[in-house]
Amino acid sequence: MLKKQQLRLAYDVAAPNRVVPIAKDSNSLLHQTLTTGVIHGDAEQLLGELPPSSVDLFFTSPPYADARAYSRIHPDRYVDWFLPFARGMYNATRSTGSLVLNIKNRVANKGPLKGQRHPYVYQLVLALQHMGWRWIETYIWAKPNAVPGKFGPRTKDSFEYVYHFARGPKPYFDLDAVRVPYKADEAEIARRKMDKLGRRSTDAGFGRDRTKTYLLGAADPGNVVSVPQSYNQYRGVAHTAAMPEGLAEFFIKAASPVGGVVIDPFAGAATTVVVARRLRRSAGGFEIHHQFVEEGLRRITADIADAPAGYLVRAV
Numbered sequence: 001m002l003k004k005q006q007l008r009l010a011y012d013v014a015a016p017n018r019v020v021p022i023a024k025d026s027n028s029l030l031h032q033t034l035t036t037g038v039i040h041g042d043a044e045q046l047l048g049e050l051p052p053s054s055v056d057l058f059f060t061s062p063p064y065a066d067a068r069a070y071s072r073i074h075p076d077r078y079v080d081w082f083l084p085f086a087r088g089m090y091n092a093t094r095s096t097g098s099l100v101l102n103i104k105n106r107v108a109n110k111g112p113l114k115g116q117r118h119p120y121v122y123q124l125v126l127a128l129q130h131m132g133w134r135w136i137e138t139y140i141w142a143k144p145n146a147v148p149g150k151f152g153p154r155t156k157d158s159f160e161y162v163y164h165f166a167r168g169p170k171p172y173f174d175l176d177a178v179r180v181p182y183k184a185d186e187a188e189i190a191r192r193k194m195d196k197l198g199r200r201s202t203d204a205g206f207g208r209d210r211t212k213t214y215l216l217g218a219a220d221p222g223n224v225v226s227v228p229q230s231y232n233q234y235r236g237v238a239h240t241a242a243m244p245e246g247l248a249e250f251f252i253k254a255a256s257p258v259g260g261v262v263i264d265p266f267a268g269a270a271t272t273v274v275v276a277r278r279l280r281r282s283a284g285g286f287e288i289h290h291q292f293v294e295e296g297l298r299r300i301t302a303d304i305a306d307a308p309a310g311y312l313v314r315a316v
């Protein structure tokens with residue numbers, strides 16, 4: 001475990017080998033985070049030092065329960081482990097701000113639930129709601145290229161959750177920023193635009209009014225977000241759990257304004273920071289493991305958020 005003293009150092013992007021001390025006041029930590037990109041330290045401590053109401057979006061993928069060698073958190077303890085981070089984010093989020101959390105189910109490998117899906121994700125959602133976070137939406141991140149494995153009497157894991165929580169009743173959300181092309185062809189769209197009848201009549205007596213949706217220029221993408229997993233560990237990105245940039249892009253565009261502040265407290269290899277900066281947000285993150293801080297800073301400097309996704313590329 002890192003000593004407290006070491007935790008209060010940041011890296012200088014321009015000179016990655018140089019560490020700079022963080023000044024004591026919290027405004028300075030935010031400034032340092034946004035200018036440096038990734039601060040080396042424990043997010044629980046660092047989140048507590050962010051000024052109240054200073055962040056538009058926390059977009060993050062924390063370590064999942066028991067899943068990785070770098071931080072083993074038993075699913076039975078996961079909620080207790082996560083709540084201090086959630087409290088820190090809550091205090092630092094603006095009234096229009098959000099927490100968007102990528103997390104994944106797991107199968108219990110011991111205890112009375114052995115062999116079953118562990119409920120820790122659902123327990124966490126309820127605990128966050130209890131804390132005051134407003135549960136806005138559950139998204140499914142569908143992974144069309146999920147890798148097969150030995151999963152027992154079930155299919156391979158080909159989705160993860162992305163939960164959107166808001167700090168207040170009117171969170172920033174820009175649906176237009178994530179619209180997708182209509183599936184209908186141009187002739188059908190033109191026909192619907194002319195349709196003055198509004199609600200479609202069906203034999204069953206119900207149907208949605210589709211006339212107005214075709215005036216919006218593009219379609220609502222829905223809450224299943226399909227993004228191929230990128231297998232960055234084979235492409236020289238030294239993090240085994242880096243997310244694809246497409247996932248970060250979708251939620252940063254939708255849930256934070258241009259020019260807003262985006263923080264990833266579990267920054268890993270800094271995918272959130274790279275993508276958010278590219279999208280003209282002020283962005284930074286925290287990361288407890290030194291080698292990932294260095295990797296993140298390397299990617300920020302080179303603007304590398306992703307390996308080409310959709311297929312496995314093995315190192316030769």
Ligand SMILES: C[S@@+](CC[C@H](N)C(=O)[O-])C[C@H]1O[C@@H](n2cnc3c(N)ncnc32)[C@H](O)[C@@H]1O
Nearest residue numbers: 042043063241242243266268269270271287288
């Ligand atoms: C799932 S990974 C994030 C990957 C990241 N989204 C990316 O694309 O590279 C979670 C990260 O949280 C870091 N972490 C775990 N505990 C932490 C803590 N207390 N403070 C800061 N970072 C922590 C881990 O070292 C790991 O890199």
